[in-house]
Amino acid sequence: MKKLSLSLILILVAVAERLWWDLGPNVELILTTSVLASLYLGRRYGVAVALVALAISDLVLGNTMIMIFTWSSFALMALAGTMIKRRPVVAGAYGMAAALWFYLYTNFGVWLIGGLYPHTLAGLMRSYVMGLPFLRLHAVTSVLFLTVSVSLIEILILAFKANRGIRLDSGAVPQL
Numbered sequence: 774m775k776k777l778s779l780s781l782i783l784i785l786v787a788v789a790e791r792l793w794w795d796l797g798p799n800v801e802l803i804l805t806t807s808v809l810a811s812l813y814l815g816r817r818y819g820v821a822v823a824l825v826a827l828a829i830s831d832l833v834l835g836n837t838m839i840m841i842f843t844w845s846s847f848a849l850m851a852l853a854g855t856m857i858k859r860r861p862v863v864a865g866a867y868g869m870a871a872a873l874w875f876y877l878y879t880n881f882g883v884w885l886i887g888g889l890y891p892h893t894l895a896g897l898m899r900s901y902v903m904g905l906p907f908l909r910l911h912a913v914t915s916v917l918f919l920t921v922s923v924s925l926i927e928i929l930i931l932a933f934k935a936n937r938g939i940r941l942d943s944g945a946v947p948q949l
Contacts, residue, residue, distance in 0.1 A: 776814045780822055783810050787826035792833055799911040803827060803847055804871055805918040808854035808864075813926065819851035842882030846875050857923065864923040868915035872908065880904040 783806040790802040803826055811819025827844055836843075850871045857864045880900045883889060890896035 776818060779814060780810055780818050783807075783822045784826045784829070787822065788830045791826070791830040796914070797910060799907045800914045801911070802918065804850055804868070804875075804915055805922055807847060807851035808857070808867070808871075808919060809922055809926070811851045811854035812857055812859060812923070816852055816855060819854055820848050823847040823851045838886050839879065839882055841886075842879045843875075846878050850874065857919075859923060859927055861920050861924040861927065865916045865920035868917070868919040869912055872912035872915045875911065876904055876908045877901075 787802045787806040790796060796802075803823055806826065807819045807823035809819075810822040824844060824847070827840075827847060831840065853871075854867070857867050880903075881897070883904070884892070884897045884900040887900075890900045
């Protein structure tokens with residue numbers, strides 16, 4: 774029941790960011806919330822957080838056939854999120870790799886099914902060049918959000934473990 778509750782909170786945060794708190798173009802919390810769910814709750818929860826958050830927010834925002842690429846990209850990133858092994862530095866590196874993967878995969882999708890670029894090598898390269906402005910902010914925020922969130926969670930876990938079993942007695946006086 775705890776895992777389901779935590780998953781629902783992560784979904785709510787991701788949906789709220791997409792619909793109400795919009796942090797800026799190509800700044801999103803879907804990656805962060807789904808990777809955190811995968812890392813701390815299990816891979817199935819990570820994929821579920823990504824797909825449910827996308828489904829709910831896309832009902833409001835709308836989507837096109839590119840959703841095949843965006844949804845599958847986030848699902849794959851959630852599945853692979855357990856590679857972080859709860860290390861903040863690795864989480865930051867994973868954020869960069871995930872942003873690059875998303876950029877390469879979804880721009881390929883735009884080239885393949887979008888009709889914006891000719892189906893030639895030059896058209897594919899053009900789709901990647903045109904997508905560069907979207908990559909920068911996505912990469913920076915993915916690195917930042919994953920590093921900070923994994924760091925904070927690990928600090929909280931360590932603090933909880935350190936305080937577990939310690940009983941405070943208001944009448945106790947430390948002995949010198």
